[in-house]
Amino acid sequence: MIKVGINGYGTIGKRVAEAVTLQDDMKIVGIVKTKPTYEMRGAIDANYPVFASTKNKIPFFESKGIEVSGVTEDLVNLADIIIDCTPGKLGVNNMEMYEKAGTKAIWQGGEKHEPIGTSFNSLTNYSESIGKDYVRVVSCNTTGLSRTLYPLLNEYGINNVQAVMVRRSGDPKDSDRGPINSIEPVLNVPSHHGPDVQTVISDLNIQTMAVKVPTTIMHVHCIIVELESEPDVSRVIELWDNTPRVDLIEGFLHNEGNKIRNLPGTAEIMEWARDSLYTRGDLNQIAVWKDGVHSFGNKLYYYQAIHQESDVVPENIDAIRAMCNIESDSFKSVEKTNKALGIN
Amino acid sequence: MIKVGINGYGTIGKRVAEAVTLQDDMKIVGIVKTKPTYEMRGAIDANYPVFASTKNKIPFFESKGIEVSGVTEDLVNLADIIIDCTPGKLGVNNMEMYEKAGTKAIWQGGEKHEPIGTSFNSLTNYSESIGKDYVRVVSCNTTGLSRTLYPLLNEYGINNVQAVMVRRSGDPKDSDRGPINSIEPVLNVPSHHGPDVQTVISDLNIQTMAVKVPTTIMHVHCIIVELESEPDVSRVIELWDNTPRVDLIEGFLHNEGNKIRNLPGTAEIMEWARDSLYTRGDLNQIAVWKDGVHSFGNKLYYYQAIHQESDVVPENIDAIRAMCNIESDSFKSVEKTNKALGIN
């Protein structure tokens, strides 16, 4: 049983904790939080040992009736591996602490690739992380791009990818984030997403643009791929149907000449995810609209929706297995994780 | 085992179906749907028999690989009681069909009180529905007002209530509803909510106003109650703490002179509901902000949040028990329902 500690019990941290608990080869030995806010609920219900980020925070936790098992360093010493889910670009500062304790660590996509050195996607480069001490699971958007581009790369070869990320502005709980009524482009081109995909699929020729829009529930990607040979749309759909953690959906149904709204947008997709009674109403899979896939010559056009809160959760589990040498075959880990999480 | 049919498998219908399945004294014998859209997912996963609304819709269902067990009338004949969750103000047209089949029926708060004759809230007037054939479970807002006003009425007596409902404009999945950037008042005063509370707490002196705002997740009520005697805020909080299906929450935490956002708004409340890993991320309880309760003389001011998709679900279960003469004691039914649903 791999002993897993969670440093930063927010959107990703709490989900990874719950996913770890569902596996039979790893367990949670504690979670770190900075403040005893409402987000403690899941940890308390699950009886995870709670560690305060620093010593001076302990009285605050105790004042809310929460028993504290120690501070961050204590958990780091206790765990075989830490999932670092502290806010973006700060997590890497913790590397020294992990190094000192001889504890492995996984960071999330908010960190940059370079200081960590290895980036991870279950499908595309699992083997690079085997036995590694420090690994970064790429962001939700990069994970989404990788999952649907990789099968195309293998089947057809890719000349280049042009993608526009239409990004939600904050998670549902991020009530302090705007805008309420504005569209904001990411003026740096390429946006960080393109280069980031290259950390898990090297040599892919990809440029990305991005805009931020006033919604909280999912990102949507508009993707144009120039393949090395002419694709057949039905074959492409079949490829994705056989790809783990990709779900094919229909935007519209047709009956007696009528076009009927089915899953036309991210609102309905999230409802459909809730209808599966999967934990939290999450969608670990990438949703690709079957009726949005089109080809013209070598060019393939498609749309996909990304549940930013949860798609990287199974990748974190797989990364633990690779790093801790529990499983060397990526497909076996993916299958095991999926089964435990109820995916497909 | 009471045989329950669901006519209209949407926001409320699917939730009541799932809640029925969790009880030991009732079961789902089928659900009616008009179109085989994505919302079938839950019914298929749960193996509910599916009935098409009308005969001509059957081929559409079959074209999507869904086995159809019959049409609405067939389910009505099969069931002991129908939960009618067809769109507001149309459901009452089905009464004749239910009457002909000798099947009991429950409608939702979108219908008017008069044609049905009995309105229901578990706490305030359970006994009025015992043995009845036709009952209407009041709307999400009326249910919310009733749950927190009734204990005040019993403890202090109420001179009058002034309440403003700040309403979400559509459910999360209602992507065709606006507005995107507008506030729209309900210009008829009193809004229907006040008179509607009187169908379950007769003689209550209550006037309501309402506005519609661009959010999808919860309603918020701003309530001013003039009591017959001076209230003590801590006693009021204690009363609600002992009231079933009311949850007390804190908007802000305080530590070392700092004010920390905890559950300041509906976004965080919905996240907290998801954190409980309760089905669908629902919140059947009314959330009352402890730090928003204030009194000045006989007047009590408070805010509460209503999860419009789910708060009436346990009331539907209780109403089934009352109407089918399974349980004559409201408290026993409430307790049984709550336990089965994991409330509190």
Add this chain to the structure above:
Amino acid sequence: MIKVGINGYGTIGKRVAEAVTLQDDMKIVGIVKTKPTYEMRGAIDANYPVFASTKNKIPFFESKGIEVSGVTEDLVNLADIIIDCTPGKLGVNNMEMYEKAGTKAIWQGGEKHEPIGTSFNSLTNYSESIGKDYVRVVSCNTTGLSRTLYPLLNEYGINNVQAVMVRRSGDPKDSDRGPINSIEPVLNVPSHHGPDVQTVISDLNIQTMAVKVPTTIMHVHCIIVELESEPDVSRVIELWDNTPRVDLIEGFLHNEGNKIRNLPGTAEIMEWARDSLYTRGDLNQIAVWKDGVHSFGNKLYYYQAIHQESDVVPENIDAIRAMCNIESDSFKSVEKTNKALGIN
């Protein structure tokens, strides 16, 4: 010609500047800004002398091709009166600087009443500011409440007012403000609005509650007034029709039994304001829905919409006249201001 300086050229500052320019008894001698962002456009088009907030900011202005006439202190020395529109709760720190220069000053409603000592509304207490050095024009919400309550107070007498402010979360340009999908109550009761009205209508018995909602364009007030005698709705409407800076609007039209959306919400009201070709699409007046006014016994219920960006602009002009002893009769000042601004 009164020499007016604007300290803080943002939402309110730029509007007051434009309004001053339209008067024949005052003029702009300069505006202070901290950064040469896009909001300079109006100042440059109008040829207002530009002052940098501090000396070290001057090169930044010059790098954008903007000629700088000095710093804040220079403008303060130059002006007869400063309109302080610096961000809320900071403006009062400037009082010492104004005192030293012997320059009068007006602050906005983001400041508290006490340190300034005199609060201002054109209709209710103009005379209190005559000849004063330091005055605070009350906030947009307080201005709105005062304009419609004062005529009721005079005609009927008021026992008490209960009001709920449904507040927009940020101005249209405040793209960094959320929430995107949440309702957030103001948990302190009374919200600051009630006591604030008492700074311009002393002895008014008023309690207010407030919620913040995800819209940018207007606040909506839901108001319940218990009068000393029974009101007649048509008389009330007539009173407001004769009140300056109050506009009566119709939410719905009726034709051949059909109900037709006219100005049902704040989105349409803002469009109607733009249709008047009034500067910036502003609405200096308070919009009261005629079809939303109702009475039951002594109680009067009504809804009004507040254009938070502009309703206090004419009050600032009137306050200048009162403080600088140009006009002692409030009605004459209001009439003069309205005429110059094209109101009514």
Add this chain to the structure above:
Amino acid sequence: MIKVGINGYGTIGKRVAEAVTLQDDMKIVGIVKTKPTYEMRGAIDANYPVFASTKNKIPFFESKGIEVSGVTEDLVNLADIIIDCTPGKLGVNNMEMYEKAGTKAIWQGGEKHEPIGTSFNSLTNYSESIGKDYVRVVSCNTTGLSRTLYPLLNEYGINNVQAVMVRRSGDPKDSDRGPINSIEPVLNVPSHHGPDVQTVISDLNIQTMAVKVPTTIMHVHCIIVELESEPDVSRVIELWDNTPRVDLIEGFLHNEGNKIRNLPGTAEIMEWARDSLYTRGDLNQIAVWKDGVHSFGNKLYYYQAIHQESDVVPENIDAIRAMCNIESDSFKSVEKTNKALGIN
């Protein structure tokens, strides 16, 4: 003086009316409206003769105190040219009526190209409309794409264009349109925008995708152009600087190592447009972010924002001139229109 009639006095109709009024070679002889709602305000203020859409609507107008000069056919007979701004895809049904009266007509981009036969953009194909009876001014998005692509085509030659339109869901006043919290892709690829550009720039190789997002104020285009030769970004910016009805803006300013928000999104752009005190706060120009233009080899990437309510207004004016043979030189018409409208 060309006599212009407006059939459909909504978002576009009222703006074209106001723009016509500002020209010295044309005038408004009347406007048609179906209902006497608030949108009449501008017509009444401007003293435009009002025509009811049909005879039976006349009493409704008169009941609101509006004098009616006749019905649609009367205005068609009176006018030299009709600007048909009736709701999309219905307008073309009016062609027979215009034909019968021998009146020229302009439709908007909601209509299809084929039944009308000639599509119009001032910059790209003005001469095709000279003397024509029926012309269609292309949509706001097509107009925006044409304005910035055409100079690139002339200077460099274009191999192909890939563009993603991030579309606002409704105009500010369209309060009945959603979604509130969803992103909805246009699953047909290419979206209609690409082929539509080809109606005014034939032979352009362009494919477009589109998504609808919850905002009301502007569209944003993400554009990737493969040129025939390698572009220089500063030369590209210079080209656009010299292109009529294109405005170059800066998303961020830089000072002493700090990055300062200037016009990072559509909210700020609309504020900046309002600051110009241009009528209604409109922006007839296409706003291109200077700091968002990048090139890699022959590929050019850029972002632009489109004010959907107003960018086609000057094109309508130019189209009138071309069709009525007042001006054969497109540049002269553009210059004349721009001057009258205060553009640049």
